[in-house]
Structure formats: C-alpha cells, structure tokens
Amino acid sequence: MPSNKPRTIIEKVWDSHMVAEKEGAPAVLFIDLHLVHEVTSPQAFSGLRARGVKVRRPDLTFATVDHSTPTTPRHLPIIDQIAATQVAQLETNATEFGIPYFGFQNVNQGIVHVIGPEQGLTQPGMTVVCGDSHTATHGAFGALAFGIGTSEVEMVLATQCLLQRPSKTFEVKVEGSLKPGVSAKDIILALCAKIGIGGGTGCVFEFTGSAIRALSMEERMTVCNMAIEAGARAGLIAPDEKTYEYVKGRKFAPQGEAWDKALAYWKTLPTDEGATYDYTTTIDADTLEPMITFGTNPGMGMAITASVPNPADSADPLERESLRKALVYMNLEAGQAIAGQKIDVVFIGSCTNSRLTDLRAAASVLKGRKVSPSVRVMVVPGSQEIKRQAEAEGLDKIFRDAGAEWREAGCSMCIAMNGDQLSPGQYSVSTSNRNFEGRQGKGGRTFLASPLTAAASAVMGVVTDVRSL
Amino acid sequence: MRIHSTVAVLPNDNIDTDQIIPARFLKTISKDGLGDQLFCDWRYEADGSPKADFVLNTPAAKASQVLLAGDNFGCGSSREHAPWALTQYGFQAVLSTSYADIFKQNSLKNRLLPIVMPKDIHASLFVALAENPALQVTVDLPTQTLSWPGGPSMSFPIDAFAKDCLLEGVDEIGYVLKQDAAITAFEAQRPISLNTLA
Ligand code: SF4
Numbered sequence: 001m002p003s004n005k006p007r008t009i010i011e012k013v014w015d016s017h018m019v020a021e022k023e024g025a026p027a028v029l030f031i032d033l034h035l036v037h038e039v040t041s042p043q044a045f046s047g048l049r050a051r052g053v054k055v056r057r058p059d060l061t062f063a064t065v066d067h068s069t070p071t072t073p074r075h076l077p078i079i080d081q082i083a084a085t086q087v088a089q090l091e092t093n094a095t096e097f098g099i100p101y102f103g104f105q106n107v108n109q110g111i112v113h114v115i116g117p118e119q120g121l122t123q124p125g126m127t128v129v130c131g132d133s134h135t136a137t138h139g140a141f142g143a144l145a146f147g148i149g150t151s152e153v154e155m156v157l158a159t160q161c162l163l164q165r166p167s168k169t170f171e172v173k174v175e176g177s178l179k180p181g182v183s184a185k186d187i188i189l190a191l192c193a194k195i196g197i198g199g200g201t202g203c204v205f206e207f208t209g210s211a212i213r214a215l216s217m218e219e220r221m222t223v224c225n226m227a228i229e230a231g232a233r234a235g236l237i238a239p240d241e242k243t244y245e246y247v248k249g250r251k252f253a254p255q256g257e258a259w260d261k262a263l264a265y266w267k268t269l270p271t272d273e274g275a276t277y278d279y280t281t282t283i284d285a286d287t288l289e290p291m292i293t294f295g296t297n298p299g300m301g302m303a304i305t306a307s308v309p310n311p312a313d314s315a316d317p318l319e320r321e322s323l324r325k326a327l328v329y330m331n332l333e334a335g336q337a338i339a340g341q342k343i344d345v346v347f348i349g350s351c352t353n354s355r356l357t358d359l360r361a362a363a364s365v366l367k368g369r370k371v372s373p374s375v376r377v378m379v380v381p382g383s384q385e386i387k388r389q390a391e392a393e394g395l396d397k398i399f400r401d402a403g404a405e406w407r408e409a410g411c412s413m414c415i416a417m418n419g420d421q422l423s424p425g426q427y428s429v430s431t432s433n434r435n436f437e438g439r440q441g442k443g444g445r446t447f448l449a450s451p452l453t454a455a456a457s458a459v460m461g462v463v464t465d466v467r468s469l
Numbered sequence: 470m471r472i473h474s475t476v477a478v479l480p481n482d483n484i485d486t487d488q489i490i491p492a493r494f495l496k497t498i499s500k501d502g503l504g505d506q507l508f509c510d511w512r513y514e515a516d517g518s519p520k521a522d523f524v525l526n527t528p529a530a531k532a533s534q535v536l537l538a539g540d541n542f543g544c545g546s547s548r549e550h551a552p553w554a555l556t557q558y559g560f561q562a563v564l565s566t567s568y569a570d571i572f573k574q575n576s577l578k579n580r581l582l583p584i585v586m587p588k589d590i591h592a593s594l595f596v597a598l599a600e601n602p603a604l605q606v607t608v609d610l611p612t613q614t615l616s617w618p619g620g621p622s623m624s625f626p627i628d629a630f631a632k633d634c635l636l637e638g639v640d641e642i643g644y645v646l647k648q649d650a651a652i653t654a655f656e657a658q659r660p661i662s663l664n665t666l667a
Pocket of ligand 1: 112113134351
C-alpha cells in the first residue's frame with residue numbers, strides 16, 4: 001500500500017487496484033471497466049460456457065459492435081454473413097450474460113474507444129481493459145487502460161481481475177506550443193518516429209508538458225490512442241479541469257454527492273512532485289511539423305517536408321532489409337518526397353481521429369473546396385452521437401458538397417473488415433493508426449497523417465502540406 | 470516442454486499481427502481453421518495458390534516447430550488469433566530479440582514460447598541457418614536453454630509464473646477464480662464507488 005514515496009499517476013492507479021500480490025506471481029489487478037466488442041470476445045464467452053462460469057461484474061462490463069459492422073445506412077442488413085453472425089453472437093452473449101450492450105441499430109453505437117468516453121463510462125483513476133490494442137485511448141482521462149487478448153478477456157469476464165506484472169514508467173514530455181497546421185496526431189506520430197514501434201515495450205507512457213496541457217480532451221485521446229504504436233502497454237495523461245469538465249454530466253458519470261467524492265479522489269491522482277520515471281523522452285512542440293508515414297509501420301514516419309530515408313544508411317542488416325521491403329511495398333524511392341505523391345483514397349475516421357473536433361478540422365479545410373475528382377474520400381464518424389452532432393453543425397453538408405462520402409459510425413477502413421477497403425496498389429492518406437501491409441485492404445498502401453493533412457490531400461489529389469493551401 | 474526441431478526463417482523486423490493473420494479472418498467466432506491463413510498475404514498468390522518461394526510453403530517449414538524472426542515480433546493488434554494461427558500451423562516456439570507485450574502474453578497462454586535472444590546470438594543463428602538450413606535447435610523450458618550443434622548454449626528469460634503454468638498445466642483463469650475471497654474483500658472496501666453502470 002502507498003508509502004510516502006512520491007509516486008507517478010501510473011503507480012497510484014496500479015497500487016489502488018491491487019487485489020492480491022503473491023511472491024513470484026503477477027499481481028491480481030482489479031478492473032473497473034471492461035469494454036467488449038464483437039471480434040475478440042466470442043471465444044472468451046465460449047470459454048465461460050465451457051467452465052460454467054458467469055460474468056462476475058456485468059455492471060462493470062459494456063459491449064458494442066464496431067469492427068466488422070458496415071458503415072452503410074443502418075436500415076440495410078449486414079450482407080456479409082460471417083460478419084452478421086459475429087454481430088449476432090455478441091448480442092446473444094450480452095443478453096445471456098446480462099451485459100449492457102449498444103447493438104448495431106442502437107442510436108449510441110460507435111467505436112468502442114469513442115463511446116466509452118462519450119457516455120462517461122471512462123473516468124479518471126480507473127483501470128480499463130478491452131480486447132483491443134487501442135484501449136490506451138482511455139488513458140486521456142488519467143485511467144490505466146490496457147489492450148488484452150481473448151484469454152484475458154475471458155479472465156476479466158470471469159473474475160473482474162487481470163494478472164499483470166508492473167510496467168516500467170516512461171515520461172513523454174511535450175513542451176511548447178503547436179504551430180498552425182500541426183495537431184495532436186503529429187505529436188504522437190513524432191513520438192513513434194523518434195523511439196520506434198518497439199520503443200515503449202514493457203512501459204506505460206505518461207504524457208506531460210505544456211503542449212499536452214493545452215490539448216483538448218479529444219486531442220488527448222488522439223495522443224494516448226497510439227501509445228501502442230510506440231510499443232507501450234498503455235499511455236495516460238493526468239486529469240485536470242478540462243478532464244472533469246468533459247466527464248461532468250455524461251450519462252454514466254457520477255452525479256451529486258458521488259460526483260463530489262469522485263472529484264476529490266481524482267484530484268489526488270496526478271504525479272507527485274519528485275516522483276521519478278524509468279525512462280524519459282522529450283518532444284519539442286514549437287518545432288514540430290505535420291507528420292506523415294512513408295513505410296509499413298507507424299514508426300516509419302517523418303515531417304511532411306522531409307524525404308524518404310535510404311535503407312543503405314542503416315547499419316543493422318535486418319533493419320536495412322525491413323526498410324527496403326517497406327519501400328518496395330509502398331513503391332517509393334529512397335530520397336524522394338512524400339508531399340506530391342499521388343493518392344487514390346482519403347480516409348478520415350477511426351478511434352484515433354473520428355471525434356467532433358477531428359471532423360471540424362477536416363471540414364475547415366474542405367469548406368468551399370472540392371475534393372480532387374481522382375480521389376475517393378470517406379468520412380466516418382466514430383459514433384452515431386458524433387454523427388448527429390456533426391450534422392447539427394452542418395459538417396455533413398460541407399463534406400458532401402466537397403464530394404466526400406459521409407458514412408455511419410464504425411471502424412471502417414481502419415481495419416478493412418467490413419467491406420470498406422483499399423484495392424491492391426492504391427494509396428491512401430488515412431487518419432487511422434496503422435499502416436501495416438494490407439491493414440486497409442490487401443495490397444493497399446497507407447500514409448498516416450492528421451485530419452488536416454488528410455483533408456488537404458483530398459483537395460489536391462496528392463499528399464499535401466496543409467500549410468501550403 | 471522440450472522442442473527439438475528445424476527452424477523456419479522469416480528475416481523481418483517488426484512482424485505485426487496483421488501479417489501473422491490478416492483482419493479479414495477475424496470474423497470467425499471460433500478458434501479453428503486459422504493455421505491455413507497464417508501469413509496469408511505473404512503466403513498465397515491472388516488466386517489462392519501457394520507462393521512456392523515463401524518459407525511457410527516449403528516442406529521443411531511445415532515440419533518445423535520453431536520460427537526465427539527479426540526484432541519486435543508480434544507488434545500491433547492484440548488479436549489472440551495470431552498465436553492461435555501460429556500454433557495451428559505447428560509452431561511451438563518463436564525466436565526473436567523482443568516481442569510486443571500483448572503478443573507475448575497471448576503466446577504464453579497458448580503454449581507458444583516467445584524466446585528472447587541476445588542480439589549477437591540471434592544474428593549468429595541466422596548465419597548458421599544460412600549455412601545449414603537443416604540445422605536443428607533444442608529448446609528446453611525447464612532449464613530455459615536454447616542450443617544447436619556448433620552454437621553457443623544460451624539461457625532465455627521467461628516469466629517464472631508463466632513457466633510454472635506451462636510446465637504444470639495450471640490454468641490461469643482457474644488460478645484467479647480461486648482468489649474469490651480476496652476479490653470479494655477488495656470489492657467490499659473500494660475507496661470510492663466506481664460502479665457507475667448499475
Ligand atoms: S478504429 Fe481501428 S484501431 Fe480503432 S478500434 Fe476500430 S479497428 Fe481498432
């Protein structure tokens with residue numbers, strides 16, 4: 001239990017959720033919120049049935065469908081029978097085990113990491129898990145949020161606990177102020193490029209510094225979302241007034257006396273003065289430029305003004321070979337610029353960048369402009385609630401007038417499980433989080449970037465620095 | 470757990486779980502049938518026929534229980550379908566210098582050993598296999614050693630608890646279920662109620 005030693009927020013949340021700690025065994029950690037989706041849960045529910053075990057805390061569990069669901073109008077049936085079966089299976093499981101569930105037709109359905117915060121399910125100081133690696137998104141609220149596998153989903157369903165070894169603490173300090181055209185997405189892409197896709201392995205990031213404090217909650221979610229792309233187990237940001245203001249009044253947020261108690265507790269969470277981290281790195285917000293990836297993992301990124309690195313400059317043979325293969329896959333030359341590269345598709349969406357402020361950013365560029373006739377532009381809101389809000393502001397009209405598609409909520413082309421996908425060889429600028437080979441469709445080639453860069457590129461038909469428009 | 474086997478070689482760093490098993494195969498509600506889809510997009514032509522030059526299509530690889538790969542194996546998505554596909558193909562161990570955290574956890578829960586090698590020994594195994602593709606390695610879990618003829622004998626780290634579970638067949642979920650009293654006590658004294666879904 002807590003001593004007087006100064007602690008980071010990571011250690012505080014960890015300590016306060018310790019159920020049991022046995023010599024030699026991992027800690028048994030209590031989980032406050034378990035989010036469940038259709039893709040990584042069916043085998044876990046089958047496991048429960050085989051054991052004859054119930055869900056221990058259905059009241060701390062919440063399910064929705066997002067990954068394999070179509071983003072076509074909701075009155076249409078799910079045509080892909082395998083996906084339809086998977087969606088139906090989650091409904092069956094949620095009903096059988098008594099878990100609250102936002103189904104395909106629910107007016108609040110959305111990407112699991114978007115609706116958690118939106119509904120007030122995600123709160124500071126919580127432990128959150130989901131069978132999904134982007135669970136770190138919830139860290140924006142000062143929650144310790146881990147992505148887990150299906151065996152662990154089964155464990156948490158059965159016991160509301162996770163077996164876990166403590167992680168190393170890693171401070172990512174972002175000082176200064178972002179210049180126009182540069183956004184939260186560029187901060188996290190810069191971190192991935194700086195420390196590499198495995199740079200945070202075994203660690204939990206705490207993002208600190210004036211540039212982080214200046215971000216809105218939605219922007220903080222963008223930053224924490226991609227902690228996994230730098231290899232970290234989780235990433236979080238200490239709560240502050242912005243956090244409390246965002247949570248207050250949401251559907252599942254504490255009310256009345258419970259709110260006061262929760263708030264008093266949340267204020268004890270930020271890292272103590274004098275606490276130390278196992279690792280630290282810094283990013284200078286003042287000199288940051290819009291970022292873009294050129295390769296086949298999120299660590300292969302650079303400023304949009306830079307040119308593609310030369311594999312021959314890499315000393316490590318496997319690294320050289322990986323970079324060479326990435327450039328072959330992307331059909332790019334060492335030394336060339338990415339700006340000006342012709343593209344076929346722009347995808348604005350995903351749990352990284354599908355919230356209202358992301359859509360507003362994209363709309364600010366597309367307003368009064370047309371997307372290039374050679375480019376297909378998909379705008380996919382993260383939730384049905386965001387869709388309604390955007391429509392109330394007239395953003396849908398801006399997108400449609402510009403020639404972009406305005407679709408229903410879901411993961412969509414971020415993971416290309418639902419029919420929204422690239423064709424072999426196509427290039428896309430995407431606001432999502434992964435540019436792995438085939439991630440957005442077999443043979444598809446992805447440039448990861450911010451909503452501003454994506455929208456500017458949509459207009460020009462080539463990768464475009466938004467500052468040049 | 471002792472494995473004595475030839476080695477299939479995939480000389481790439483940062484092999485992500487989208488390569489190991491592409492997302493379009495995740496629409497299944499069971500664990501079965503994933504072995505044929507392992508590395509699907511590297512393994513098959515557009516018409517579905519196997520690419521003859523891809524390592525997993527060679528008879529030698531099909532008989533291998535060990536996969537040697539570059540740094541940071543298993544990064545990306547948390548899909549446990551990745552170790553399911555690897556074990557269904559026939560692998561029992563992966564050799565790399567490092568693993569993504571979630572993949573490592575998922576592997577240990579599926580009797581797939583994620584063996585961490587020091588960089589120099591890892592590099593030397595690539596060289597040894599280039600010289601003799603039929604080389605057999607021995608992985609011994611009780612002693613945590615990896616060796617091959619003419620190579621160094623090295624010990625590898627593995628979480629002590631995970632090792633016990635593997636060797637003694639302990640079911641981790643059963644282990645936590647047995648701690649019901651401690652969990653109930655914890656629930657009863659939560660400092661503040663976060664039970665907001667009720
Ligand atoms: S939007 Fe993409 S990254 Fe986010 S949960 Fe869906 S598939 Fe995963």
